[in-house]
Every structure is written in structure tokens, then in C-alpha cells.
Amino acid sequence: GDSVTQTEGLVTLTEGLPVMLNCTYQTIYSNPFLFWYVHYLNESPRLLLKSSTDNKRTEHQGFHATLHKSSSSFHLQKSSAQLSDSALYYCALSDRFNTGANTGKLTFGHGTILRVHP
Template identity: 85%
Template structure:
């Protein structure tokens, strides 16, 4: 079945440093990859999505490129801000297009001054 792996459970950075959160996946089908962000006591919100191989997707200063050859969709930002502190989920949609998502375990990003 489908699976998503986020290798870092917790990432702590100093403000201004670059961010990279890892995401790899396994699926037998071509589908969408997503990054969701959840701030404390808030709903998870869509940050990025992509289904196109080797195309960079950007939103709110974050970017990710889907690489089907390596089954990866890493999230990056050039300079972390205090407000980026949140829980980040990588997710994969299933082939039926019903919106069923398989999530990774999540990465808690903490940005310190």
C-alpha cells in the first residue's frame, strides 16, 4: 500500500537559517503530493501540492519539487522565521481521487530567535 516517510520528528532552527524537511513516499500510482502545516491549536492547512515531476512549486516562501525518480518531495525555505514554527505533514493522495490522504508522521519545526 501507499506510505509516506518523514525522517525528522523534530527540527529546531535559528531564525534566518534555511529549512529543509524531508519527505519520501511509496506508491504504485501517479498521484498528488502535499505539504500541510498545522500551527498550535489550529486546523491543518494546505501549504503546497504537486503532481508534476521535476517542477518546483512555491507558496508563502516555501518550495518543494516532486522528484518521481527518487520518490521525494522535500520542503524547503531559504530563511526560517519565528512564525514558521508549526507541525508539518507530508501527504499522498490515493489514485481514486476521493481526497483520501496517506500522511507521514509529521515534523515539528521550532524556530528560535
């Protein structure tokens, strides 16, 4: 079945430094949809950005990611970390044209906690 791998469980950064959270995926389907969800403490998880277009940069709220089908990756980046970016970040995968048993299923990675300190 589908899988999503986030290699870092915890990333600790000093404010102002660049952010990169890794995400790779496995799927048998050729048209995956990739998402980044963010979960701030005491709030609900919510969508940060998403993409299904190969090699096209997607941006939202200062974060960006590019889907690279050749390497099955969708890494999340930001040029300069802010204290308010501290949160749990999930990468997730959906198969847009999957009409089999797993229709409608979104597969999440284990999540990466980002902690930004002064």
C-alpha cells in the same frame, strides 16, 4: 499500500537559517499527488502547497518543494526560517487515478515539528 516517510520528528533551527524538511513516499501508482500541510498551534491544519508535476518547483508563502518521481521525494524548503514558521508539518500522498478500494484516501506522514528560535 501507500506510505509517506518523514525522517525527522523534530527540527530545531535558528531564525534566518534555511529550512529543509524531508519527505519520501511509496506508491504503486505512477501519478501521485503530493501535499504539504501545516498545523500551527491552536489552529486547524491547512494546505501549504501541492504538486503532481515531476521536476517542477511549487512555491507558496516563501516555502517551495519539487516533486522528484525518480527518487520518490517531495522535500519542503525555505531559504530563511522565521519564528512564525514554528509548526507541525505533514507531507501527504494521494493517488489521482486510483479508482480502487482506496479511492479518496490521503495518506499522511507522521509529521515534523519545526521549532525556530531567535
